[in-house]
Amino acid sequence: MDNSEKPLFTFGVIADIQYADIDDGYNFKRTRKRYYRNSLQLLHKATKEWSAERFKPNFILQLGDIIDGFNKKYEASERALETVIKEFNDYPAVVHHVWGNHEFYNFSRTTLLSSVLNSTANTDAANIINTDQIYAYHFSPSPKFRFITLDAYDVSLIGREESNSKYNQAMKLLREHNSNDDLNHPPAPAGMEQRFVKFNGGFSQSQLDWLEKVLCLADERQEKVIIISHLPVHPESTDPICLAWNYDEVLSILHSHKCVVCFMAGHDHDGGYHRDASGVHHLTLEGVIETPPDSDAFGTVYVYEDRMVLKGNGRTHNRTLMYP
């Protein structure tokens, strides 16, 4: 691909590393192999590639599930996180971390907020939501561009203490849609209802209100906005089992603001892409954990006045994302 034209800026993207110092295994359905140790080698290849880029990424987006839930079982959560962060540190740029389900299998929300996975230090205090321990903020790496990180487990059974009202809200919603004893088991064999499982979550009204305000401001400033979250929000960009519970509410907000150009997510390790009717690009990045050792899953995004160009590696394809 021709990426010789000087971009305004570039950034790296990577998702679902799910590192654990354990032997290879499989996903729950045993349909996909998981390479727990090798995920670190693939991250190493990514940081090497970013370092070798002519236009080196100004920052990296880590789209969640940085270490696997198995670490908790082996009391290895802190060690595994240190190992992965050390690898990221080999590339000298800020990493913006998103939180996925595996973050919550390993750590409580309170612990995460005081950990290296809280990247709000990389923005102004006024850009952070600061409500009910929601992990969401925005930053502008270049004039006329804004990135918003969202907390897809704000309302959930895994990201909230049982004493929090959002845990009860999540339980009520799941029970309305899922009658299985094991709430990780989807309520339907196919279709959109599958998303009502414990390993997903949703966005609270206060987070949606905050998003609405940030997007209003971005519209006024004529900025282009890229939103990131662990869970995808467009049914055509993912297996529906991976969708955020209230994906439709997010979509209707995105579509009422002309500033939104792209929504990036992880969670569905097969990846996905869809350009919706409003011209918004929905990019679900392939998961490192299910990427064979001889392949790759990461990208570098070149940002221009009229488009973003994703330079993919291995399972992650090259894409040109024209702005709406």
Ligand SMILES: Nc1ccn([C@@H]2O[C@H](COP(=O)(O)OP(=O)(O)OC[C@H](O)CO)[C@@H](O)[C@H]2O)c(=O)n1
């Ligand atoms: N049908 C299922 C699927 C999963 N589980 C259990 O739920 C937990 C999370 O599953 P896991 O596959 O590890 O989650 P990932 O975030 O890695 O992947 C997301 C989607 O699966 C991709 O399709 C885990 O404890 C599973 O055992 C379940 O009980 N029933």
